[in-house]
Amino acid sequence: MHIQTAAVQTLRDFEHGAVVPSVHMASTFELDPATDDGVYAYQRGSNPTRAQLETVLSALDGARHGFAFASGMAATAAALSVLEVGDEVILPASVYGGTYRFVDLVLPKRGATARFVDDLGALTDADFTPATRAVFIETPANPTLRITDLRALVELAHRHGALVIVDNTFMTPVLQKPLALGADIVVQSATKYLAGHSDLLAGAVTVDDDGLADALRLAQKAEGGVLSPADSFRLIQAVKTLPLRLERQQANALAIVDFLRGCEDVAQVHYPGSHSEEEARVHASQASGTGAVVSFELAPELDRIAFLQALRYPAYAVSLGGVESLICRPATMTHEAMTPQARANAGISDELLRLSLGIEHAADLVADLEQALAAAR
Ligand SMILES: *Cc1c(COP(=O)(O)O)cnc(C)c1O
Numbered sequence: 001m002h003i004q005t006a007a008v009q010t011l012r013d014f015e016h017g018a019v020v021p022s023v024h025m026a027s028t029f030e031l032d033p034a035t036d037d038g039v040y041a042y043q044r045g046s047n048p049t050r051a052q053l054e055t056v057l058s059a060l061d062g063a064r065h066g067f068a069f070a071s072g073m074a075a076t077a078a079a080l081s082v083l084e085v086g087d088e089v090i091l092p093a094s095v096y097g098g099t100y101r102f103v104d105l106v107l108p109k110r111g112a113t114a115r116f117v118d119d120l121g122a123l124t125d126a127d128f129t130p131a132t133r134a135v136f137i138e139t140p141a142n143p144t145l146r147i148t149d150l151r152a153l154v155e156l157a158h159r160h161g162a163l164v165i166v167d168n169t170f171m172t173p174v175l176q177k178p179l180a181l182g183a184d185i186v187v188q189s190a191t192k193y194l195a196g197h198s199d200l201l202a203g204a205v206t207v208d209d210d211g212l213a214d215a216l217r218l219a220q221k222a223e224g225g226v227l228s229p230a231d232s233f234r235l236i237q238a239v240k241t242l243p244l245r246l247e248r249q250q251a252n253a254l255a256i257v258d259f260l261r262g263c264e265d266v267a268q269v270h271y272p273g274s275h276s277e278e279e280a281r282v283h284a285s286q287a288s289g290t291g292a293v294v295s296f297e298l299a300p301e302l303d304r305i306a307f308l309q310a311l312r313y314p315a316y317a318v319s320l321g322g323v324e325s326l327i328c329r330p331a332t333m334t335h336e337a338m339t340p341q342a343r344a345n346a347g348i349s350d351e352l353l354r355l356s357l358g359i360e361h362a363a364d365l366v367a368d369l370e371q372a373l374a375a376a377r
Contacts, residue, residue, distance in 0.1 A: 003060060003174055004243040010059040011052050011236065023233045024048040045221050049229035053236050060173040060239070061186060063206035065213040067220060068232055072169065072189025073098045074225030075203025077106075079165050079185045080134075081219045082212065085111030087133035089165075092120050094141055094346035096167060096189075097337050103136075104337075118345045121148045128160035138167045140272040140283070143295045143330040143354040144347045147272055147279040150286050154182035163212075169193070169321075174246050176287040179208055192321030195238045196245050202227050202235050245323060248359045249292035252325075255362035256355065256369070260296050265373045268297040268352075292357040293320055295330075297349060298376065304329075304351060307376035313360060313368045320356030325365060327355045 001009070014021050024047055029040040040046055050068050058066030069075040076099050083089060091103060093116040103114035112133075117123065120137055135157045139148040150166070157164045165185040166178035172193045178186050188194060190202035207213050220226050227235070253271065260269045272290045273280030283290070298304055308316050314327040318334055328334060331343060331350045338346070357365070 001059075006059045007056070007242055008240045010056045021049065021052050021233065021236065023229050025229050043229070044224050044226055047229055049236075050227055050232040053227070053232040056236055056239055057204045058206055060242075061177055061179055061206040062173075063179050063186070064208045064210075065206065065216070067205040067213075067216045068190075068227040068235070069203035069205065069220070070225045070227050070231075071201045072187070072191055072203040073102065074223075075187045075189070075205045076167065077102055078216055078219035078223065078225065079187045079205055080107065080112075080136075081223070082163065082185075082215050083107070083110070083112040083133050086131055087112045088115055088129065088131045089113075089134045089136055090115050090117060090120070090123070090127065090132060090162075091136040092116070092138070092141060092346070093118055093338060093342040094144065094335065094348065095136065095138060096142060096169075097334050099136070099167070100337050116342070118342075120153060123153070123156060125156070125160070128157075128162060132160060132162045134163040134165055136165045136167070138170065139286075140170055140291065140293075141346075142170065143270075143293070143334065143352060144275075145270045145272050145293065145295060146275055146347070147283045149282045150178060150181045150183065158182070170291055170293060171287055171289075172242065172246060174243050175250075175289040175291055179206060181286055184209065185212060190235055192319065193246060193249075194242060194321075195235055196242060196322060197238065198319060198322035198324060198326075200231060200234055200238065202231060245359055246289075246292065249357045250289050252357040252360070252362045252365060253290065253292040253294050256357060256365060257294055259366045259369065260294070263373065265299050265302055265377065266296050267299045270295045293354060294357070295352055295354040297351045297353070298373075300351075302373070302376040304353075304376070307372050308353075310372035310375035311368060312371075313358075313365060314355060320354075322356070323359045325356060325358040325360060327353055330354050 027043045031038040054066040163184040166183045169189045186206045188204045273283045314325040
């Protein structure tokens with residue numbers, strides 16, 4: 001089944017012939033007094049509506065198991081709950097700011113540690129120790145959109161008995177399926193493309209391995225950061241248009257890249273594969289599109305603040321993936337927790353701007369950028 005069909009047709013045959021599922025708000029469920037058993041017992045453990053969403057999430061990824069959480073960070077924390085006392089996880093220094101905060105400030109209290117590296121693509125056998133339990137990766141990286149070879153990283157990590165956890169928020173299963181490339185755990189902030197309308201906080205985890213599925217089920221039940229039935233229903237509905245939205249968003253991103261690259265007022269334009277032919281080749285081998293986030297720097301003589309103030313459509317806000325375009329400044333917003341040196345190493349300059357394209361008409365977005373550049377000159 002194609003993902004466009006899976007997004008809409010995975011769930012079927014609802015009560016009363018309804019074409020969308022009903023929402024089950026119950027926090028508790030009757031059990032059989034003879035056995036104390038039931039399909040559902042208590043909402044945190046599982047419930048019909050979240051279970052339906054989890055079926056959709058696993059179908060999109062072609063995964064055996066899916067799990068819905070109350071936020072992308074709850075999903076990430078649950079994925080990292082596979083670390084035990086004494087374990088280490090390797091991450092890129094430019095990893096999503098919330099993930100950086102979690103592994104920097106919370107993970108050590110649980111007896112595990114994080115090791116940050118500038119470039120996961122440069123990892124070698126010598127970087128792994130017996131304590132290395134996992135490698136956590138985002139490809140494309142945020143906001144530089146640099147690419148890491150997932151198959152090569154999986155091979156290296158597995159040789160050392162380490163798991164590969166992929167944060168696939170930027171690509172979504174529409175464009176990249178890390179489990180099929182050998183990764184062990186996929187997390188997503190469903191707040192972004194999956195929900196797609198900047199109105200819902202949610203997280204998703206998918207795995208194939210039954211043991212990892214048990215660990216995630218335990219994280220849901222024991223830590224309780226699960227998605228509510230109402231929000232599970234909203235995500236079931238939102239995901240139906242994910243492939244359609246992303247198609248339009250990606251087309252807009254390509255139009256914007258075309259425009260920015262031909263523009264004297266713009267010094268640098270980054271998108272997946274833009275860094276080198278090698279990265280373009282690797283990205284094309286593991287993903288089916290470049291997505292809808294681009295980043296760029298204005299030419300030094302332009303006034304960044306005037307540019308941002310003049311923009312009519314992209315809102316100056318963190319987050320991404322919604323139907324409305326957003327623009328932000330990673331150095332002071334999403335990647336503020338990194339040290340200036342780490343930001344410099346990762347290629348995140350103070351002037352870099354990250355643009356998340358929505359579903360507006362490309363011509364209107366280009367015209368808007370054009371007038372804002374004129375205002376900044
Ligand atoms: C937003 C985001 C997260 C965190 O998700 P929340 O839903 O905000 O908790 C994790 N990873 C990436 C890449 C993100 O963009």
